[in-house]
Amino acid sequence: MxxxxxxxxxxxxxxxxxxxxxxxxxxxxxxxxxxxxxxxxxxxxxxxxxxxxxxxxxxxxxxxxxxRRARQILHEHKDLRAAAQGGGIFQGRLRLGVLPSIGPYLLPGVVQRLHREHPHFRLIVREESTRDLDEGLRSGRLDMIISTPEDHPGAQSTHLFTEQLWAALALDHPLRSPQGTLPLNALSGQTLLTLGSGHRLSHIVAGLAASAGGRVSDEYEGTSLDAIRLMAATGAGVAILPSIYAATERRRGTDVRLHLINDPAASRALALVQPNLPQPRPGSDVLADVLQSEAARILAAPDGAISVQN
The missing domain is CATH 1.10.10.10 (Winged helix-like DNA-binding domain superfamily/Winged helix DNA-binding domain)
Structure with a gap:
């Protein structure tokens, strides 16, 4: 043949x-x-x-x-062999795409656990924007991605968790509050800092700015969450940060004050997304469980200020 x-x-x-x-x-x-x-x-x-x-x-x-079709056939063949050997995706190599606003903070613990429990498993991680992740999944360049499910119509999505969004303020910013939360309308008239337009986070922040009567900065688009946090620390605006990053910053001490935005729209859902095959790839449910448990561990702040919704 x-x-x-x-x-x-x-x-x-x-x-x-x-x-x-x-x-x-x-x-x-x-x-x-x-x-x-x-x-x-x-x-x-x-x-x-x-x-x-x-x-x-x-x-x-x-x-x-x-x-594109060749990649799919090769993936199916690899899954066939893995299913026969009983290990699913953990019998070989998995190319995982992930948003840069989640990967560096969620994956280190995940990778450590997977390598410990599945020593023959090879995980290749690519950090890319939402648009590039979608292209990679459709072309077969990536096997699975961790992303916002609404940006990948037609694919199979397994919900992982929902992150709340936080406002990062300069230490002397007049909006700082001892309560640790801010209503959305407190951002009225404020300049919001976020990632570039290729990321779903930027669209969420644009919606929050419109609802609050604020504006998204047209002078600065961050390439990373660290970059927009540093800009917020200088007083250039209010950085909007997701929970896992905010939790990481709280634990190591930060140069900004973090305030939970108290509004249902100030959130984003993350999912494990894979091509729409007749059956999910064997072992993907195990991977989803590991990702969920690691997110819950990171977000289990002692004071309960940072939480995750499964």
Missing amino acids: RPTLRQLEYIVAVADTGQIGLAAAQLNVSQPSLSAQLSEVEADLGAPLFQRGRSGAKITPVGEDVV
Whole structure:
């Protein structure tokens, strides 16, 4: 049967690297052999998958669809073997995409536990914006993602937890309150700091600004939560931060005052999202449980000020 699974691996490797030579080295085959196999596949399918040139191998529109389907077939084959061996996703490699506003704070404990309990499991993590995560999931570049489920219609989502949003104020900001909470209308007239427009968080913050009568800064778009927190510390505005990051900051001591925004709209839901296959990938429920328990551990503040909703 052609293309063979090995040939599908060749196609995906060339698409990922953009270079036949690099793909050959990655797969430990000779470049002439890989090139010949690629030509054979294109002849069998009756269409060119790549445009070869001095600059590399550029994928064609037909090639994009073939590569997407090749990834899905390879994933299904890997799941078949994993199901037969009884370990599901933990029998091999999982490419997990995650929002940069959650990954560095949630995943360290998760990775440590998974490597301890599943020593042969290889987790590859990619931090990307919401838009790039969606592209990665649709193209097959990523196996699963941790993201806001409303941004990935048609995919399978397993709810993990809901984060509340916090306002980070400069230490001398007039809005600081001993109660530790702020009503949404307290942000009236304030400049809110958030991540760039490719992130769902920025859309949530824009909605909060509109409801409160504030404005989102058009002079500064943060590339990380650390960056917008530092800007808030200088008095440049009010940074809007999700709970897991806020909990991390509280524990290590911070240069801003954190106040929970007391409004139902000041929240975001996170989910484990995967392609819409007939059945979820074996073991994904175990991964979801580990993610949920680690989030609950991080958010279990001694004073109860930071909480998580499962």
